[in-house]
Amino acid sequence: MSRSLLQHPSLRSGLIAGLVTVFLGLVGFLSAFQDDALLVGHLLGANRSLTLGTAVVLAALIWAGARAAPAGRPGWPAPRGPLYGALAGLVAALVLAAFARLGRSVDLRAIFPKASPELYDMVAFSGGAFAGEAGWELLRLLILGAAMGLLGALWQGLAPRSRRLATPAILLVLGLGVFAEQFLLVLAHNGIAEHFRGWLFLKGGGLAAPGAILVAVLAVAAGLAAERGWTPRQALARQAPARRRAILSLGWTLALALTLVLPWLLGSYHSDVLDTVGLYALMGLGLNIVVGFAGMLDLGYVAFFALGAYTAAVLTSKESFLAPCIRLVEGVCAEHMPLTGFWVAVPAAVLVAGLGGVLLGIPVLKMRGDYLAIITLGFGEIIRILAQSDWLRPYLGGSQGIAGIAPATIPFSGIAVAGLRKPQLLFYLILAACLLAVFIARRLRDSRLGRAWMAIREDEDVAEAMGIHLVMTKLMAFGTGAALAGLAGTLFGVKLTTIYPHSFALLVSINILALIIVGGMGSIAGVMVGALVLVGLPELLRDFQDFRWMAFGAVLVWMMLNRPEGLLPDAERRRELRPEGAPAAAD
């Protein structure tokens, strides 16, 4: 009896939603976003704002209702849907109420520092929760829970078409709300923020009600247009081939022009974020050659990043032990050398990192899969610990790192990329490096060597039986990948002017690997998307920083369950994981 009750969808969904919310509250996730206004509107005689934290609680209640509602006829809620949904919301609300009540009587702060009275007020949707009019407060919470559950059930009952139209609208409103502050910053940088204040964004951040409605209407209109084939892609397909090519090349030119003016539109801070994204994309492209093309799981990729960064730092820093020699050389060659410092350091760092890749490659080539992953993991740590060690302190500065790395210079002019405009100027350097890496990766992928990498990835034994020289082929992958990381390391040093061993932690390797997987293993465009999503988004969600890894884990779990091939997969992975219209003939 109790067992069958526990299996009731309303109870289960309600409990899951309630407990997840309590968990998010206890780890501090909810309170962290209690100041981020998503939406601000005039309601019931006062300005009320929906904060991101509250939105998460409401979303949990709605989700409970949607999950509990049984599937009905399309377009109609199942007969018991609304009831089940409301019940689930009610259960979740009860969990929240119990949590708030418990928190009032027992001090949980000793274990959970974030279990503050504000948190209880927040999850219970009350002013001074359960202090005076406890009964009324509880009733209000339960009604709210049931209403949200009902809403979820009704959403579940909507026709698929309505849901398809509404989803982007909701996501867009949420996205604009979450990033309102960022948008305002960019708009202010261009001096046009005032035009958007009041109707779209509010002074304190957050989306204004008219703006939210407008955005939602526009999103639905775009969805309707897409249904009728009014998307740019289909419009393009209707054109004559010659015109199509002309329009496409015009589009590419515009995209390139936009990319070139982007840092100036975005301003210093966002250009800096873009630089970081670019560096990770660069490393992603390199690691993609090793992991995505050749199928060798490398968990110590950060080592080559560090090798490049330290090589460049030693060669260009004022504090480097080599500084006297370098000054001497530069003094002698000053007249004959139009390129100094940075431009000498780049090839040196690429070379050192590439050699490092080959040297690491030689002993570990016999290893496969998991074993290779562990060995490279160890190598990554060795490099970081060496850099941090007292033994190499005279050369690499120990945990103090190396400061005073010379800025990049604009070629042949000697003008240093430094000062206020630095992130913007550095963007071009990083962009050029990324474009070079994309070019290299694409050409290699379609080459004989690329085919050999893919053969090794698919089956090492058969690849060997096909006459592929395993050692050479693997070393090429390791070396190329490492060289690109070395390039990224140089740019990283120039960007920060100081490097520490701490910058080269294991987490960097894992982050790069994750962005490849999220983007789509082996896909070059996927690396770009992955870098934007996994590096750019957390950078922008500054408050999010503490919970970055939690969200990150959640995103990875969701991705692997729902889109195992990645956001922008390459042809092979799509073929493998989403076979379409190619059924195997019967034997």
Next chain:
Amino acid sequence: MALLELRDVHSYYDRIQALKGVSLEVAEGEVVTLIGANGAGKTTTLRTISGLIRPREGSIYLAGERISELPAHAIVAKGVVHVPEGRGIFGRLTVEENLRIGAFTRRDKAGIQTDLDAVFATFPRLRERRRQAGGTLSGGEQQMLAMGRGLMARPRILLLDEPSMGLAPILVEEIFAIIRRLNREQGVTILLVEQNARAALEVAHRGYVLETGHVRLAGPAAELLVDPEVTKAYLGGEGQG
């Protein structure tokens, strides 16, 4: 002089000895088959020839040149091409990409294109499916792809490991018909390992019977087919002769 010659080859998997002194010969233009029970060392013999396992004793000669010290990729480059058991198709690559990897050791673009067309002529079903992922082919088609991929290397000798394994009887017949055609019409030299001893002996010129790492019997295929011992042990004891 034999095209391929094994002289007293001993091979080990770690400490377990799989070949205990195998000697055999394949002449140019011949189909030679290795038959024997599971674990007799048939697959090990092929893996040793192609360099995937190094023989601990004995040596292997290709047209008089000792190849048993060469690494696997160099042996392929010499023209010894192994079509492994279980076919070893690159499942995520297309049929055409699989075939092109077969020609990995070659750099003559025009010749590769000619051979690609020749393989498609031999296996018309592969042409129909050239853009399809190898893993989505049926078992018979995968076997054809594996053989086609082997041919792309322009082998001097093709080592086929259990080409009929896991195939429906009608496809087994087709595969053996193709082996016969490759040899009789295109002159490909083939060393064939088979569980299906009768079919193998019917297509082969000569045969070797392996037993626990030794060559137990050797002779023309027609004689082995009627040999009472072979009939009893490997041909289901029907006793034709």
